[in-house]
Amino acid sequence: MKSVGLFFLIFLAAGCSPLALKPADFSWPIESELKVNSRGMVQEDRYSISFNVKPLFYEETKDSSDVANHTIRLIRDERGFYFITAAHFKNVYVFSQNDGSLSLEKAIAVSKDGLSSPAFNQRAPYIELLSGKDRPIMLTKDGIQEEAKK
């Protein structure tokens, strides 16, 4: 009798949880290098995504008055988080997709002096950050993965 009750509980819980399509892989094979236009927007043609980066530049430099023609680097990891950075940034910004926006999940501090020539590589489950001759850094949405540095 007790086991029948437990079975019903599980059945009800499964019936109430939202539908999830698993597994899913959102990873982009390579990063995109995107130029900011005069309105502060970037456009990624292959994945049909565009967004405003003025708030991002303001967050990083406290100045978003002159962002046109700057270049940002964007990549998406397998879990679907967007990683963004740019030359001279001290942080990598991790965003998740939201209702008509990208929401900041975490700003990961990666360089005291700013990245000289950043580039992302897809190294699932990590995102690899390169910058000139600096040692590559492995990232997830939660931050730098020390153990992956080997």
Added chain:
Amino acid sequence: MVGVIGTFMTFSVVAMAQEQSDYAIVQSFQEKYKAIREAIKEVKTVQECAEVSANIDELEKEFAADTALLNKSLYPDKYDDVVSEARVELRLNQDKLGIIESSVARITELEEQVRSLSRAVDSMDTINDRLLASIDVMSKALEKNATTIDSLNHLVTSLRQSIRARDEAIFAMVDSMFMQYDKNIQGLPDQEKKILVGKMERHNVVSNIMEAAKANLKFLETTQLSGKDLAGMVKEQRQFSSYWNGLGPKLANVYVSSKDRAKQIAAIDTVIAQWGRKTDSTLWTDLNGEFSSKQIPVQPFHSADEFVANLSKYFDDQINDSKSSNEEKAKNLNHFADDVWNPSINSQWLPTLVDGGVITKDQENQLQTKFASWQSAVKPSHMFLYAGIFIIILIVIIVIVIRGRKKPQAGEPNPRA
């Protein structure tokens, strides 16, 4: 030779562990691919088709390790498809121009050889510079013990092999370039001559030959070669010079409109001549030293003819010596034979000088015959000795045979019983 070059190529491969951006790899592929597609549209001659074909091969080799990345990144295209497309387009253009595929394949092979040799030459440059610097440091070292001398000798041998391999690679590279043009270079149309000049410039042919001649000269000045090594260097100088004599006029013809290059080509002549003079003078000094160090009064010589003449004269003087006693004559001969002729001149110098083209085989024979005459004049000929021994052995055999045939007489005990 390919083996030697291969060894040096392996030597020079430095594992660059630095991480590369995938984006940069894809960009680099796309740029190179785009350039190839544009070049395909421009091809007019069989050499141009071969060059583009070699570029496609090189592109495939360069990005072989990134196939998976490129397959994902070139969306909606696939890496293999885009490479095939380029090949098909090139083939269609060849057909339109009436160029036969087998000619393109043959020239492509030569072109690939040129590129691989050019890379070998570049990598050997670095190796040679490093070896030369190490030799320089070790030669100047104040303390020289057995270990440093061994290391120095090892470095000198390595450098010499590397310089020779580099020389061979350069000339093989130039050969492969000229072989792509069946016609006489003089008869080449201006357009083709321009392409050939472009290719020579890309692979630094003239500067590489100049560097090769200078490296040999510097090697000779830095190291103290002697004996066989020195004679070997003479041979290399002769070969280099002879190859250059064939190549120089061809290059002058190709670069007829470039004054700077014409000057450089003339300068190569000067350096090769300087190298030749230096090897010759070092060689004769060393060879004169073989006699003077053993107090053998051969007149000093400064050329191959002088060497043969003066040594022959020394033999003649010894043969016609009427003043010395027989004992003195035998002593002189033994001193010459044991200290100079057998261990050095006849066993090492003469074969190497002949091999290096410094003296002729006839001149070698002339010296050996003279020496034999000197020996005959001082000691009884070995022929008489051998004949005497032969006759004695013959007599002994005859006696044994006669005794063996003699039957035992009655009453005598039978030895077999």
